[in-house]
Amino acid sequence: FILGNLEFGEETDFSVVLISSLSPFPHLIFFFFFFLQDEGNVKEIPITHHVKEGCEKADPAQFELLKVLGQGSFGKVFLVRKIIGPDAGQLYAMKVLKKASLKVRDRVRTKMERDILVEVNHPFIVKLHYAFQTEGKLYLILDFLRGGDVFTRLSKEVMFTEEDVKFYLAELALALDHLHSLGIVYRDLKPENILLDEAGHIKLTDFGLSKESVDQEKKAYSFCGTVEYMAPEVVNRRGHNQSADWWSFGVLMFEMLTGTLPFQGKDRNETMNMILKAKLGMPQFLSPEAQSLLRMLFKRNPSNRLGAGSDGVEEIKRHPFFSTVDWNKLFRREIQPPFKPASGKPEDTFCFDPEFTAKTPKDSPGVPPSANAHQLFKGFSFVATTAIEDHKISPLTNILPIVQQLHGNSAQFTDVYELKEDIGVGSYSVCKRCVHIATNMEFAVKIIDKSKRDPSEEIEILMRYGQHPNIITLKDVYDDGRYIYLVTELMKGGELLDRILRQKYFSEREASAVLYTITKTVDYLHCQGVVHRDLKPSNILYMDDSNNADSIRICDFGFAKQLRGENGLLLTPCYTANFVAPEVLMRQGYDAACDIWSLGVLLYTMLAGYTPFANGPNDTPEEILLRIGSGKFSLSGGNWDTVSDAAKDLLSHMLHVDPHQRYTAEQVLKHSWIACRDQLPHYQLNRQDAPHLVKVKQKVLHLNMCELLTFERKAVFFLTLLIIICLNSSCSFSGI
Incomplete structure (x- = not known):
């Protein structure tokens, strides 16, 4: 029946x-x-595949298990390292499936996935390196993509710009076109199946639901995939072809641009009815080109859908939304991705769910489902032949879609959070502690006066790069018309120099560990074309009281900038006095080298207990700025008699007055004082002998070009430069 x-x-x-x-x-x-048990009658999908002669067959013993990347009902995905063979040391993702857990349909799909991965070869599709089986398990050895399942996370935490979406969709379109040219319908397009490699390019993965040998004249009838991304013809089960993938392509585009799905009901049945009948609600903050493309992709008649015609993907390439894409450069991976996943060591797994990565990697024995189950996967084993333009920000226009994505049109900050005491006050903003009403969790909120400052770039940078473990995480954004509310982690450990100066002793080894963590993070930002421009002790905080350098967070990106000029230089001087580089004072263009100068000042202060250019509490701003401009500082006498030559050498390169001769972040990380930090001495630096043992707590001095000219004409500073306090002072400032 x-x-x-x-x-x-x-x-x-x-x-x-x-x-x-x-x-x-x-x-x-x-x-x-x-x-x-008579599974030998299950027909395998016939497909021609190639195994390079003479290549070594793989087995589980050739791979060292490092971490668990994911887990499902059928098995696990491990991060592994090859330990023998020509590719020894190479990292891979190992997908392990238990035969006993696979139903007949799932076994056929697994074989299908393996066959498709053997056949395809494309820069935006994950590569299969090995496939093998044991009595009870199937193994697929794939590219390890360090960016992980970033799209799912970004869809919740990040507001994509249309330029970002254009880049990712363009790469995805090329991947889908390659599959379609092989007669393959992907059928499972969703954020979880689009991964990022270490450079930020996409890789399409998980081909278990893909269908082979389907051309425009033939159709598949399976009801499969994730319902929210299904095309109407898949939902009504009247047969579908490659055109179904372009509907899913549109769903993904809509989700990336708005943070919501175009058709989503309270349950599965309502969602399917909406896909078949509901009118598309088009957000008006999207560009006309984006709206046009979405409407052409969301055609319920698959033959009228963009990409379904005889020209296939060329129809999509010609759409005005993609008018600025150089498709040849894109295919050659010559276009810089808008986002590069955070990573340090090759095996780092920042972008993977800690629910899995915290588990002990263990490949348990597999029980075979039947005596002849091995025959079902005959031919499963495989050895691959290779196994041996920045967008401009319009003031305040980007904030509205971010808030709409996160909260719709009605949510107010005070409806969700309860404001508490001030943490710090700046020229354009105030920072307060706040409590989430529903969960009682504590956060910090930075409240910015929109009439005084445009926080668009700060928000974009935090949303794009805040997933880095040493960059403060932006949790929420609100806009009440007058103020912008940026909700972030609450830094309970206090400021870096507060922590250092509270300690009874401080060694070079500790200073090196701190500088390594900060510089590694700055290097990550610089690789993304981001300059912080306001690195100072009050903007470098501890997440907790663990005294662990890994809990350090770089905060306050109010003056951070994406490098946008063709020469890579920034032209608007913004700085905190005492930590400003000389080329900024000279009103020249400057780049990431100014951050290295600030880190040099920070290192100097950690080792000496005072800043290199402030000699005492009676220093005037003019005197400090003159010393900075000369680039002269002392590395002898007092505390410096006990500091190693390696530390002094690094400082001299970080505080070089010529930015072209100053170290880069990468060079700092390679310096022996950093690279060999575990060999540095433990003994304390005798800061009590320092000539001016003071801690500089600076009030932010934001000087743009106009303010500098005003200062020269009037010879008056209108802003306070320094607050000099004693070592034992308990005063604290957040550094907004």
């Missing part, structure tokens, strides 16, 4: 139907399972 009510061409799992029908008759189920 159940089978008789299926539509023509519809696929189903006969074993599930039969078992559910026989549930009142357990003795019949026993005979049915006995019958299923």
Whole structure:
């Protein structure tokens, strides 16, 4: 009866139907399972594939398990390292499936995935390096993509710009076109299946639901995939072809641009009805080109859908939304991705769910499902032949779609959070502690006066790069018309120099560990074309009281900039006095070298207990700026007599007055004082002998070009430069 009510061409799992029908008759189920042992009758998908002669066959013993990357009902995905063979030391992702957990349908799909991965070879599709099996398990050895499942996370935490979306969709379109040219319908396009490699390019993965040997004249009838991304013809089970992927392509585009799905009901049935009948609600903050492309992708008649015509993907390439894309450069991976995943060591897994990465990697023994199960996957083993333009920000216009994505049009900050005491006050903003009303969790909120400052770039940088473990995480954004509310982690450990100066002793080894963590983070930002421009002790905080350098966070990106000029230089001087580089004072263009200068001042202060250019509490701003401009500082006498020559050498390179001769972040990380930090001495630096043991707590001095000219004409400073306090002072400032 159940089978008789299926539509023509519809696929189903006969074993599930039969078992559910026989549930009142357990003795019949026993005979049915006995019958299923004859799995040799299951027909394999015929496909031609190639194994390079002479290549070494792989087995589980050749791979060292490092971490768990993911886990499902059928098995796990591990981060592994090859330990023998020509590719020894190479990192891979190892997908392990237990045969006993796979139903017949799932086994066929696994074989299908393996065959498709052997056949495809494309820069934006994950590569299969090895495939092998044991008595109880199947193994797929794939590219390890350090960016992980970033799209799912970004869709919740980041507001994509249209330029970002254009880049990712363009790469995805090329990947889908390659599959379609091979007669493959992907059928499972969703954020979880689009990964990022270490450079920030996409890789399409998970081909278990893909269908082969389908051309424009033929159709598939399976009801499969994630319902929210299904095309109408998949939902109504009347047959579908490659055009179904372009509907899913549109769903993904809509989600990336708005943070919501175009068709999503309260349950599965309502969602399917909406896909079949509901009118698309088009957000008006999207550009006309984006709206046009979405409307052309969301055609319920698949033959009218963009990409379904005889020109295929060329129809999509010609759409005005992609008018600025150089498709040849894109295919050659010559276009810089808008986002590069955070990573340090090659095996770092920042972008993977800690629920899995915290587990001990263990590949448990697999029990074979039947005596001849191995025959079902005959031919499964495989050895790959290779196994041996920045967008401009319009003031305040980018904030509205971010807030709409996160909260819709009605949510107010005070409806969700309760404001508490001030943490710090700046020229354009105030920082307060706040408590989330529903969860009682503590956060910090930076409240920015929109009439005084445009926070668009700060928000974009935090949302794009805040997932780095040593950059403060932006949790929420609100806009009440007058103020912008940026909700972030609450830094309970206090400021870096507060922590250092509270300690009874401080060694070079500790200073090196701190500088390594900060410089590694700055290097990551510089590789993304981001300059912080306001690195100072009050903007470098500890997440907690652990005294662990890994808990350090770089905060306050109010003056941070994406490098946008063709020469890579920034032209608007913004700085905090005492930590400003000389080229900024000279009103020249400057780049990431100014951040290295600030780190040099920070290192000097950690080792000496005072800044290199402030000699005492009576220093005037003019005197400090003159010393900075000369680039002269002392590395002798007092505390410096106990500091190593390596530390002094590094400082001299970081505080070089010529930015072209100053070290880069990468050079700092390679310096022996950093690279060999575990060998540095433990003994304390005798700061009590320092001539001016003071801690400089600076009030932010934001001087742009106009303010500098005003200062020269009037010879008056209108802003306070320094607050000099004693070592034992308990005063604290957040450094907004």
